Every structure is written in C-alpha cells, then in structure tokens.
Amino acid sequence: MSYTGDAMTRKLVTFKINGSSYETAVREYDVLLDVVRENLNLTGTKRGCDFGTCGCCTVLVDGRARLSCLTLALECVGKEITTIEGLKTDVLHPLQQTFADAGGSQCGFCTQGFIMTAKAFLDEHANPSREEIEEAISGNMCRCTGYIKIVDAIEMAANDKRNGC
Amino acid sequence: MKPAPFDYHAPTTLAEALALLDEYGFDAKLLAGGQSLVPTMNFRLALPEILIDINHIADLAFVRNEDDGLHIGALTRHAELERSELVAEKAPLLAEAMPNVAHSQIRNRGTIGGSLAHADPAAELPAIMIALEARFRIQSQSDDRWIAASDFFVDLFTTELEAEEILTEIVIPPLPARTGCAFLELARRHGDFALVGAATRVTLDNLGACSEARIVLLSVGNTSVRAVLAEQSLQGKALTGQNIRDAALIASDQDIEPPADMHATEKYRRQLTKVLAERTLTKALERATSAP
Numbered sequence: 001m002s003y004t005g006d007a008m009t010r011k012l013v014t015f016k017i018n019g020s021s022y023e024t025a026v027r028e029y030d031v032l033l034d035v036v037r038e039n040l041n042l043t044g045t046k047r048g049c050d051f052g053t054c055g056c057c058t059v060l061v062d063g064r065a066r067l068s069c070l071t072l073a074l075e076c077v078g079k080e081i082t083t084i085e086g087l088k089t090d091v092l093h094p095l096q097q098t099f100a101d102a103g104g105s106q107c108g109f110c111t112q113g114f115i116m117t118a119k120a121f122l123d124e125h126a127n128p129s130r131e132e133i134e135e136a137i138s139g140n141m142c143r144c145t146g147y148i149k150i151v152d153a154i155e156m157a158a159n160d161k162r163n164g165c
Numbered sequence: 166m167k168p169a170p171f172d173y174h175a176p177t178t179l180a181e182a183l184a185l186l187d188e189y190g191f192d193a194k195l196l197a198g199g200q201s202l203v204p205t206m207n208f209r210l211a212l213p214e215i216l217i218d219i220n221h222i223a224d225l226a227f228v229r230n231e232d233d234g235l236h237i238g239a240l241t242r243h244a245e246l247e248r249s250e251l252v253a254e255k256a257p258l259l260a261e262a263m264p265n266v267a268h269s270q271i272r273n274r275g276t277i278g279g280s281l282a283h284a285d286p287a288a289e290l291p292a293i294m295i296a297l298e299a300r301f302r303i304q305s306q307s308d309d310r311w312i313a314a315s316d317f318f319v320d321l322f323t324t325e326l327e328a329e330e331i332l333t334e335i336v337i338p339p340l341p342a343r344t345g346c347a348f349l350e351l352a353r354r355h356g357d358f359a360l361v362g363a364a365t366r367v368t369l370d371n372l373g374a375c376s377e378a379r380i381v382l383l384s385v386g387n388t389s390v391r392a393v394l395a396e397q398s399l400q401g402k403a404l405t406g407q408n409i410r411d412a413a414l415i416a417s418d419q420d421i422e423p424p425a426d427m428h429a430t431e432k433y434r435r436q437l438t439k440v441l442a443e444r445t446l447t448k449a450l451e452r453a454t455s456a457p
Contacts, residue, residue, distance in 0.1 A: 028173035028216075031203070050166060050207045052200060052271060064244070064273040070203040071274070072196070074173060075220060117270065138355040139268025 013077050017042070018086030026073045033057045033068035036083055044084035044112050048141075055140030058113040059083050065120035067139075084112035087119065095119055095157045104153030106144035114140050118154045128158055168206035175218040179304070182219050182331060187306040189215045190328040196220070197240060197279035200271045225278070225333060230255055234338040239278025239331070247272060256337045258297060258346035258364060262289045265348070268356040278332045281317070284324045284388065287358040289350065291318055292381040292389040294335065296346065296364040302334035321387040343369040345452025347445040350383070351437055353428070359384050360429045361437035365445035367404065367453045375399045380416055380442055385423040385434055392416035392442065404450045413443035 010025035017040065024039040036042045036059065048056030050069050057068040060082040087093035095115045098104070105111040114137055121128070121136040128136070133154050134147075142150060176182040186193055194213035196202060197220065205211040219225065225240035228249050235255040237246070246252050247263040266272055266280070266289050280290045281301065294301075294314035301312050303326060317325050326332060340346070350362030362383040370376040378399040380392040395416035402408050416438055423434035 027170070029168040029170055029206075031168075031207070034167070051204045055268070055270065058270055061273075065270045066273055067200075067270045069207065070200055070271075072173075072199065072203070072218070074175070075199075075218065121269070135264070135355055136269055139270050 011074075013074070015040075015073075015076060015081060016079065017081045018083060028072070028074060030073045031069055032059065032061075032066075032071040032073050032076050032081070035073040036068060036081075042083050042085050046109055046112065048109070048113075053141070054110070054113070055117060055137075056110050056113040058116040058140065060116060060120055063120065063123065065117045082116075084116060087115070093119075094160055095122075095153070098153040098156040098160065099150070102149050102153035102156055104146065104150040106142070106146045110140060110142045110144075114142070114150055114154075118157070122154070122158055122161065126158070126162060128155075130155060133158075166207055166209060168203070169209055169212045171213050171216045173216050173218065175221050177221045177223075179222055179224060179331070179333065182217055182222060183304065183306045183329070185215070185217050186329045186331065189217075193217050193328075195282075195331065197282075198242065198271075198275035199279075200267065200275040201279065201283045201285070219331070226276075228252060234336045237277055237335045237337070239281075239333050239335065240276050241278075243267070243272035243275045243277065243280075244269075246277060255339070256297060258348055258366065259293050259337070261346070262293050262348040262364065265289055265350055265352070265356065265359070265362070271356075277335060281335070282324060282326055282332050284318050284322050285358075286321060286386060286388050287384040289348070289359070289362060289364075289383060292362065292364040292383045293348065294337075295389055295391065296366050296379050296381045297337045297340075299335055299337045301332055302336070303330050304333050305330040315391070318388040340366075340456075341368050343453055343456055345449040345454070345456055347448035347452065349441050349445050349448075351441070361385060361423075361434050361441055363438070363441040363445045365442070365449045367399075367446065367449040369404075369450075369453050373454070374401055374403050376401070378412070378446070380412075380446070382416070382421060382438060382442075385421040385438060390421055392420035392438075394419050395442065399446075404446065406447075409443055409446045409450070412446065413439045416442045 014023045046056040048054035052070045059068045193215035196218040225238045227238040253260040299314040346366045350359035352359045364381045366379040368377040378396045382390045395412040398412045417435040425431040
C-alpha cells in the first residue's frame with residue numbers, strides 16, 4: 001500500500017466503527033481523531049493536547065485503549081474501533097451510569113477519555129484495587145481535578161460488574 | 166495541528182521496507198508505534214517527506230527464548246512485554262520497568278524497537294538494555310550486523326543507526342548465577358518521564374562479595390549514563406550498607422552531570438540519584454542473595 005502525499009487528494013477507505021462500516025475519504029496525514037470527529041461527526045471523542053499527554057481522545061482499537069491523536073487513520077483500516085458513542089445501547093453503559101451517579105464528571109471534557117480507558121481496563125481486570133485503578137487512568141488528565149470521584153465511579157462499576165448488576 | 170503531507174508506504178515484508186529505506190534514506194522516517202513520532206509530526210517539529218509504516222511486517226513482533234537469551238522482535242508492543250510470562254521469567258528487570266514506560270494507551274501502541282531507536286535519555290528501555298548487556302540486530306539492504314546496547318546510544322536522540330538501517334531484534338542474554346536486578350524511578354505522575362531512574366544489576370561471587378555491579382541512570386545526561394566509578398568502588402567488596410551508601414554517593418557526586426530544567430534542579434537530580442542508587446543496589450543485593 002503506497003499513497004503519495006498530495007494534500008488535495010483523498011483516498012476512499014472503509015472503517016469499522018461501533019459495529020458499523022463507514023466509507024470515507026481520508027488524507028494520509030489524517031489521524032484517527034480527525035476522521036472520527038470531522039468525517040463521521042462522532043464528536044464525543046475530544047481533541048485535547050495532540051501530544052499524547054491528556055488522554056481525552058482515547059478510543060478502543062481492537063479492544064485496547066489507544067490515543068486517537070497519535071494514530072494515523074490509515075493504520076486503522078480493517079480494525080474494530082469503538083468510540084464513546086458505541087458504548088450506549090438502549091440504556092447507558094454501566095461506566096456512564098456510575099460516572100453520573102458518583103459525580104465523576106465536572107466540565108465533562110475529559111470524561112469520555114476516562115470512560116474508554118476504564119472500559120479497556122475493567123475488561124481485563126475484574127477485581128482492581130483503588131491503586132490499580134489510579135495507575136490505569138494515569139494517562140488521562142482532569143483539569144477540574146475531580147480524580148477521587150472518577151476513581152469512585154470506576155470502582156463502583158467494577159463492583160457492580162462483579163455482583164452481576 | 167495536523168502533520169504536514171508526506172508520501173505513505175506500508176510494506177508487508179522487511180525486504181520491502183529495507184528497499185524503501187535504501188531508496189529514500191534521510192528523507193524517510195520509519196513509523197513503528199508512532200507514540201513519539203506522531204506528536205512531533207502533529208506539531209510539525211518533524212516533517213518527513215516519506216513515511217514508511219512498518220506495522221504490517223508481522224515477522225518483527227515476537228518474544229521467544231533461545232539458548233543465547235531472550236529474543237524480542239523490534240515491533241513488539243510495550244503492552245505485550247508487560248504481559249509476557251517469558252519476559253517476567255527471563256528478564257525480570259525488564260518486567261519490573263515496563264509499568265513505568267508511559268501510560269497504558271501508549272504502551273498498547275509503542276514498540277521496544279521504536280523506543281530504543283528514539284534514544285530519549287529519559288526513557289527506561291535504553292537503561293534497561295545497557296544494564297542487561299543486550300545486543301541489537303541492525304539490518305539494511307546490504308548489511309546485517311549486531312551491536313552491544315552500550316555502544317548503540319551516541320547522544321541525545323542519536324544512535325549508531327544509519328539512515329538506511331532498521332533495528333530489527335533485541336537479544337537479552339541469560340543472567341549469570343547469583344545475580345539480582347532492580348529498577349526504580351521517580352516521576353511527577355505515574356508513567357510520565359522520570360526525573361531520575363536507576364536500573365541496577367549485582368552479581369555476587371562464591372563468598373558473597375560483589376563480583377560485578379552495573380548502575381545505569383536515566384534522565385541525568387544526554388544518554389542513559391553508567392555510574393562507572395560507583396560500579397568500580399563495589400568490585401570485590403562485601404555489599405554492606407556502608408559500601409552501598411558510599412557507592413551511591415560516588416554515583417551522585419562524580420559519575421553524572423545532570424541537567425537542570427523546569428522539572429528538577431541539578432542538585433535535586435543528584436539527590437534523587439543517590440537515593441535511587443542506594444535503594445536499587447540494596448534490592449538487587451537481596452535478590453542476588455536468593456538467586457540460584
């Protein structure tokens with residue numbers, strides 16, 4: 001696969017996002033964040049720092065948390081991408097619910113990044129300690145500094161999951 | 166911001182990638198995990214004309230044990246090393262350091278080869294590789310050579326790699342008998358770059374004295390720095406608390422010229438070096454004593 005870097009030309013490719021296929025035109029220098037927000041209008045994913053420091057743009061690629069600002073869109077062709085919009089079914093995802101219940105969201109800009117990071121983490125860790133949760137979300141920043149309630153929310157979701165709620 | 170336009174190539178074999186590098190040389194950049202390259206492209210600090218995405222070369226991602234040591238493919242993700250039982254068994258120092266290598270999202274994508282070739286003096290993996298006496302395989306279209314980790318890192322973000330070469334494989338030799346290792350670092354936020362870190366390895370002789378010590382420090386110079394005078398001071402000696410404290414003081418006072426920046430003063434980095442050298446030596450000794 002080779003593409004020339006003419007800024008005016010776009011390539012038509014297909015992405016698998018939230019269980020659906022989307023055909024869209026991308027430039028080779030578009031990062032996944034650009035495609036998700038600008039091409040597909042899935043604006044739940046936020047652009048924070050563009051530098052891999054804040055975690056606001058976290059999405060899942062093949063089930064693992066990834067920074068969409070540091071991922072070229074063309075790298076993701078053929079992979080399963082999940083954004084925050086893909087978590088909700090007819091009810092809120094358990095993590096969305098516990099973030100609301102615990103007050104784990106203030107201005108809300110960082111919230112989806114925390115939820116996507118926490119989802120990937122809880123999928124692999126059924127019974128995490130608070131310390132493990134804190135370590136797992138170390139790549140996400142909350143500038144309202146509401147970390148305690150964010151950890152509370154993730155802990156609640158882990159407990160609910162274990163108790164089969 | 167957005168990266169500047171570039172030509173994009175995604176070879177599926179090493180031979181294709183080497184041919185592209187041979188053709189484009191300095192105009193090309195290799196994209197492995199991209200967790201250091203893409204941020205610099207986003208801010209247009211890096212403006213490669215050609216991007217060679219090596220993520221489709223499946224042969225470059227592996228972890229396997231052989232007689233001469235643990236072989237790791239350069240494209241192996243940090244997250245795989247972190248989860249690998251083979252790494253935990255054969256290279257416990259590497260396993261101990263992995264959770265400190267950036268954050269989970271970055272470990273899911275970043276690669277060992279990318280981190281080593283990037284040669285950030287604040288990164289953990291270069292120091293770990295020097296402490297473990299790893300060897301790197303470097304390939305180009307016309308050459309296939311091995312280089313010791315201690316010879317690979319030249320200066321700030323600078324290695325022995327030529328423009329047409331790719332780091333393809335890392336070999337970590339088995340630890341000698343009666344050897345223990347330890348890694349510690351201090352960062353403002355878990356997973357951020359360390360203010361100072363220490364990767365230490367101690368081998369004891371039959372009588373329990375130190376036959377070899379390696380202390381490799383990160384974030385105190387333009388590359389990972391071996392505390393050579395401190396290492397020598399321990400040679401042949403019993404690793405008493407006093408001898409360890411003396412060596413830690415030599416490391417912090419004589420072996421390094423740490424930079425001062427907005428994150429830490431020179432004096433603070435020396436203080437941290439002393440503390441981390443002492444703690445890692447003590448831990449490595451404890452592990453060497455109980456090692457086979």
